[in-house]
Amino acid sequence: MDLKDKSVVITGGASGIGAALAHRMAGAGARICIADRDGDAARVVAKAVGGVAATCDVTDEAQIITAIEAAEKAHGPVDIFVSNAGLGRGDPSHAASAPDADWMLNWQVHVMAHVYAARALLPAMIGRGSGYFVNVASAAGLLSQIGDAAYTASKHAAVSFAESLNISHAQDGIGVSVVCPQYVATPLLGMADADAGGSLITADEVAASVVAGVQNDTFLILPHPEVAKYAALRGSDPARWLTGMQMLRSKAIDEFGALRVQDFYKLV
Template sequence: MDVRGRGVVVTGAGHGIGRAIARRMAAEGAQVVVNDLDAEAVTAVAEEIGGHAVPGDAATEAGVAALVEDATERLGAVDVYFANAGIDLGAGLDTPEADWARAHEVNVMAHVRAARLLVPRWLESGGGRFVVTASAAGLLTMLGSAPYSVTKHAAVAFAEWLSATYGHRGVTVHAICPQGVRTRMLEAAGPLKDLLSHDTALEPEQVADAVWEAFQDDRFLVLPHPEVQGYYEHRAAHTDHWLAGMRKLQRRLDTPAAHGDG
């Protein structure tokens, strides 16, 4: 896979994984358009990498349409789209309806809306590459956050459907599924931070490296934490045993000591 001169769009590129991916794509010679709700941060990234910033909400129908059109005008064509923006809202059954809806909009519908615009163009032009930043939570589960776990499962499911439906027609799809990564989201994870960092919290640049490696053989699952492959296989083959282990971890989180209270 050679991205030199190719048009690349990265959402959620103001910080963390998105910023690292934008830097890596630019270093490999791509022409990069970056998007984020944080206009100041994404403008700084664009200036650093010699790219173009399009601040805004890429989850909404109008926002993603504006991003794709601006990027197409700037780049000539969008060859690679990183649907990277994501949010972690709510916790359990008491999560408000509005937070469930927002999580679904950003973590799922943002991907659907972007693909709806891009895939028809790629089918006409000979192909493109769509990259979903999901999470290991989308392959396993995420204790402590029902909306995040559910919507990241949906993100992986959509990526799988997209690959199965259009992969033979030139649309290459990847799903990035890391565990703990040193981002603002991890820092805000509270008692879950240690659990997410169990197999070592990676730097965002290590995730970008894993993405680049997956590009070389068109690998669907991008697993920056290789341990996730074993967990995923165990979950599928021994579901009840897997759930028993997850309940054991949940009991640990339920104790006061797990929250630093004693």
């Protein structure tokens, strides 16, 4: 899809990958609406890219609809919706130890927010015969994030929902991309661009791959290309893959004394 003059909504757009995407897409000629729980930060990014902002908690369907309405008022019908908001809290101890509230929040942010956006936009997009969803998932949606079962399960569901959108609506003229980065130097990991290096990439590097993917109508966008190799191994030899992940978990505990997501990029 050509981004020039397209109306774009980006959730979680006030920082990290979302903010980097806003700058990249605006640079390609898109008109941007930043939707974020932090309304003040959203307005800062919106001003920088010449767009508009909407305070939006993506767990609330009504607020997603309100953000869409703000974008439509400013820029016309939404052409591209980027479901980028995310979180990660980790397992307190064993794999089922996170409280129900954490499991439900992961489900609401990583899955239902994508559903709410599609529910609001699909009828008009189908009627026009065009539209695009960019659902930001994670390499954990193809593999697994050691030490965060709720994150992993919800990201797998996010990938699955993106597949359903593609299967059901490609013939309606609807494009879909699902983005599955591995480790990115963003506030989610308590990091900034200066921390990037090796397998830890910047938000802007992710944004560049997303823009290229959307322009080429690529379904699976892998900012870390090596994830394709890992996913192939997982599919072809599950026992070997699980053994390798068990070894990686043990190595993380041995080297860092705990399972912290922000340490894993040092091991891959």
